[in-house]
Each structure stands twice: as C-alpha cells, then as structure tokens.
Amino acid sequence: MRGFVFSAFQKSSVRFYASCFRVAIMRALLQGDPYMLTLLKLIADGAFHSGQVLGDALGISRSAVWKQLQLLEMDLGIEIHKVRGRGYKLSTPVSLLDGDALSRLGLPDGWSFHTLDSVDSTNAEAARLISRDCSMPALVLAERQTSGRGRRGRKWVSPFAANMYYSLALRIDGGMRQLEGLSLLIGLAVMTVLRDMGVERAGLKWPNDVLVGRKKIAGILLELIGDPADVCHVIIGVGGNVNMQLCAEVDQSWTSIRLETGALVDRNELAVRMSQKIESYLVEHRQKGFEAFRDEWERGHLWQGSAVTLLSGVEPVNGIVLGIDALGALRLEVDGVEKSFSGGELSLRLRDDS
Numbered sequence: 001m002r003g004f005v006f007s008a009f010q011k012s013s014v015r016f017y018a019s020c021f022r023v024a025i026m027r028a029l030l031q032g033d034p035y036m037l038t039l040l041k042l043i044a045d046g047a048f049h050s051g052q053v054l055g056d057a058l059g060i061s062r063s064a065v066w067k068q069l070q071l072l073e074m075d076l077g078i079e080i081h082k083v084r085g086r087g088y089k090l091s092t093p094v095s096l097l098d099g100d101a102l103s104r105l106g107l108p109d110g111w112s113f114h115t116l117d118s119v120d121s122t123n124a125e126a127a128r129l130i131s132r133d134c135s136m137p138a139l140v141l142a143e144r145q146t147s148g149r150g151r152r153g154r155k156w157v158s159p160f161a162a163n164m165y166y167s168l169a170l171r172i173d174g175g176m177r178q179l180e181g182l183s184l185l186i187g188l189a190v191m192t193v194l195r196d197m198g199v200e201r202a203g204l205k206w207p208n209d210v211l212v213g214r215k216k217i218a219g220i221l222l223e224l225i226g227d228p229a230d231v232c233h234v235i236i237g238v239g240g241n242v243n244m245q246l247c248a249e250v251d252q253s254w255t256s257i258r259l260e261t262g263a264l265v266d267r268n269e270l271a272v273r274m275s276q277k278i279e280s281y282l283v284e285h286r287q288k289g290f291e292a293f294r295d296e297w298e299r300g301h302l303w304q305g306s307a308v309t310l311l312s313g314v315e316p317v318n319g320i321v322l323g324i325d326a327l328g329a330l331r332l333e334v335d336g337v338e339k340s341f342s343g344g345e346l347s348l349r350l351r352d353d354s
Contacts, residue, residue, distance in 0.1 A: 035060060037096075037117065039068050040078070040161075046093030048086045076144075076160040093264050094161045095243060097141055101268040108279040113139040120147040122167035123223055123237040130169050130225055130233045138169040141271055163256070164218075164240035164270060168278065172232050174286065179234065181290030181328030183208040183222045186236055188297050189277040190218050194240075197270070198261040203302035206321075206330050206348055210240075211302055214350075215255040217241050238274065242267055291326040298323045307351040308332070310341055317341070318351065 035058050042057055043049050051062035058065065069088055072078050079091035097115045107113055112135045119125050122140040124147075129138045142165045145158035158165055172178050184207060191210050194202040194217065201212050208220035218240040226232030241256035242265050257265045284292060298304055303321050310317040310332065319332030319339070329342035 035064075035068050036071065039065070040072060040076075040094070041096060043080070043088060043090055044094050044096055046090050048083065048089045050087035054088070078160065092243075092245070095264060095267045096161055097143055097271075098268050101266075102141075102272060105269060105272040107139065107272055107275050108137075111137045111139055111275065111279075113141065116140070116142040118142065118144045118146060119165075121145050122165045123221060123235050126167040126169040126235045126237075127223070127225060130235075134169075136169055136171045136233070139271075139275060140167040140169070141165065158239075159244060161267075162244040163242045164238065164267060164274075166238040166240070166271060166274065168236040168238075168275070170234050170236065170282075172228070172234055175230075176228050177289060178286060179224070179228060180326075181293070181324075182234065182236075182285070183220050184297055184324065184328040185281055185285055185290060185293055186220045186222075186238065186278060187218075188293060188300060189281045190220070190238060190240065190274060191300055193270070193273050193277050194218070194257065196273070197257060197265070198263070199257055201260075204297065204300045205302060206324065207328070207342075207346065212255050212260060213302075215253045217255050217257070217260075236278070240270075242270060289326070290328055294324060294326060297328075303348065303350065309349045309351055311347045311349060312341075312343070312345060 038058060039054065042054055051065045054065045055062045058068075060068075065088075069080050069082075073080055078094070081089050081091055083089075099113070099115050102113060102115070114125070114129070116122075116125065119140070119142045122142050122145060125140045125142075126138060129140070130136075142158075144160040145165050184204075187204050187208050187210055191202050191204055194210065199212060199217065202217060203211055205211050208222075209216055210218035210220075218238060221237035221239070223235040223237065224232060225235070241254055243258045244256045245259060257270075281293070301321070301323070304323065306321050308319060308321055310319065310330070317332065317334060317339075319334040322331040322333055322338060325331055325340055327342070329340040330346070330348070331338060331340050333339075
C-alpha cells in the first residue's frame with residue numbers, strides 16, 4: 001500500500017493547523033468544561049487522591065475522572081502519576097492563581113485585576129483593556145500564554161501554572177518624566193522581591209533582565225500606547241520563572257525561584273508582593289524621578305565594571321560598564337571616552353561570553 005507524500009509546505013500547514021486545534025481545544029476545555037480546573041485544584045497539592053474520592057467530589061464516575069486526567073496531561077502538559085491502589089497525583093504540586101487569595105493578600109488599593117486561565121499574551125490583554133477604557137491601573141495575570149513574547153518579538157515560553165505572566169496597564173498623565181528609566185525601575189523592584197523571597201544572588205542586567213549569575217530568572221517588557229508628550233498608557237510586562245524545573249523549549253540559560261530556593265512558591269503571594277513593591281517605587285518615581293533609584297540600581301547591576309559588547313543594528317561597541325545616568329541610559333568607557341547609550345533595541349553581552 002502506497003503512503004502519502006507531503007511537501008514541506010503541506011507538512012508546515014499540518015503542523016500549524018494541529019497547533020491551532022490544540023490551542024482551541026485547550027481554551028474550550030478551560031472555559032467550558034465544568035470539571036477540568038476543579039479537578040486540577042483538587043490534585044494541586046501533589047498528594048495521592050483516589051479516583052473514587054475525585055469522582056465523588058465532581059459527581060462523575062471513576063472512568064470519567066481518568067479521561068479528564070488524560071486531557072489535563074495532553075492539553076496542559078501536566079504530568080500525572082497513576083498508581084494502582086493509591087490513585088492519582090501530580091508529579092509536582094502546582095500553585096494556581098486565586099482571585100480571592102489575591103484580594104486577601106492585599107493588592108494595591110484602586111487596582112483592578114483580571115486572572116485568566118489562558119491568554120495569547122498578558123500584554124495583549126492589557127492593551128485590550130486600555131482600548132475598552134477599563135479602570136486603571138489594571139493588572140492581568142494568566143496561568144498560561146499561548147503567544148507570550150519578550151523583547152524584539154522573541155517567544156517567551158509560558159507553561160501552564162508554572163511561572164509569572166504579569167502585565168500592569170497604567171495611565172500616564174505627567175508626560176515623559178514618568179517614563180524615564182521605567183524599565184530599569186521595574187527590574188529593580190522585581191530583583192528586590194526575589195531577594196526578599198530567598199533568591200539572594202538575584203541581580204540586574206541592563207536594561208531589563210534579572211539574572212542569577214548568568215542565568216535569566218525574569219525579564220521586563222514595556223509597551224507604550226498613545227502620545228508620551230500628552231496622555232498615554234504604558235503596559236509593564238513581567239515574565240518570571242517561578243516553579244518551573246524543566247523546560248526544553250527555552251533556548252537560553254535560565255533558572256527559577258524554585259530551583260534557587262528548593263521550595264514551591266505561592267504565585268498569588270509573589271504577584272501581590274511584586275505589585276506592592278512596584279506601586280511604592282512608582283509613587284517615589286513620580287515624586288523624585290529615576291535619579292532617586294540610580295545608586296541602588298547600580299549596586300544591583302551584576303555587570304558593573306565589566307568588559308562588555310553592546311549590540312545594536314549597527315557596529316557592535318566594546319567598552320567597560322561605568323553605570324547608568326539619571327535617565328537610565330548605559331554609561332560605557334569606550335576607548336578611554338565615556339559614552340551613553342539608550343534604546344529598546346540595544347542588547348548587552350559580557351565580552352568573555354563564548
């Protein structure tokens with residue numbers, strides 16, 4: 001019997017539609033299935049639960065429980081252990097977002113918040129909230145992103161219930177001064193929270209990464225909507241590796257809070273602590289400008305005094321990191337001369353990176 005021969009284009013199309021189909025299934029399951037997330041919440045503690053107990057809690061048969069667990073594995077990439085006589089358990093506990101917990105733990109006053117099971121991108125959802133004139137500040141949190149992105153359009157891998165997918169939409173009335181050094185300010189806030197939660201070696205990399213050694217643990221993405229000289233909105237996107245322990249899709253050196261501390265992190269607590277720190281820094285930033293944070297940022301910069309290469313669309317620049325200026329621009333000593341650099345498309349590398 002002769003097999004079918006597919007062209008490269010046909011194979012690509014099949015993969016594309018299969019991916020779309022999987023995303024559609026996942027969204028339908030999460031939004032419309034009455035059992036999927038309830039079942040996940042029941043087993044989130046990582047302990048064994050019998051099929052009978054789970055079935056009784058959901059009002060379905062043990063066979064239906066087994067099918068639901070298969071769907072959880074297939075569509076959310078969650079590994080579930082099945083042991084005869086003991087039941088089912090997650091390979092590792094998960095921390096799910098919980099609106100009640102976020103309110104109880106104390107998000108900043110006046111913030112609206114939106115928790116989503118699945119979204120294309122939290123930044124994209126924040127932009128949609130702005131377009132609908134929703135109450136600001138507006139915080140968007142998601143269990144999973146299907147099209148998460150970082151700087152320069154790079155893919156941000158976003159496994160379900162593993163990390164922090166965080167976007168804060170703000171109205172900016174005070175003109176350009178409120179935007180000065182903003183991405184560096186947010187990075188400083190995130191680094192401070194990580195250190196407070198036990199990641200003692202967390203540090204900064206200009207302009208908007210948080211590292212542990214040379215491993216990335218968080219990144220910042222700012223997007224501006226409107227005229228910065230007048231009234232505009234800014235979306236503060238934070239992607240942080242929280243409970244992720246394995247991920248072959250990530251193509252750079254990375255770590256997570258759990259890998260650094262050995263403990264499961266409550267993502268609700270992390271979101272609230274980040275929000276409280278960001279709000280307090282934003283208040284001081286509005287009053288004093290980024291200059292008030294400059295020394296603290298430089299103390300946290302891991303590459304201070306290091307030989308680096310600055311990459312942009314033109315010729316790479318080699319220099320020694322002197323620090324940052326009052327607006328957050330990078331100060332380099334280049335051939336004995338101090339020069340300043342700023343811009344969203346710039347990227348910094350250690351000179352001795354292989």
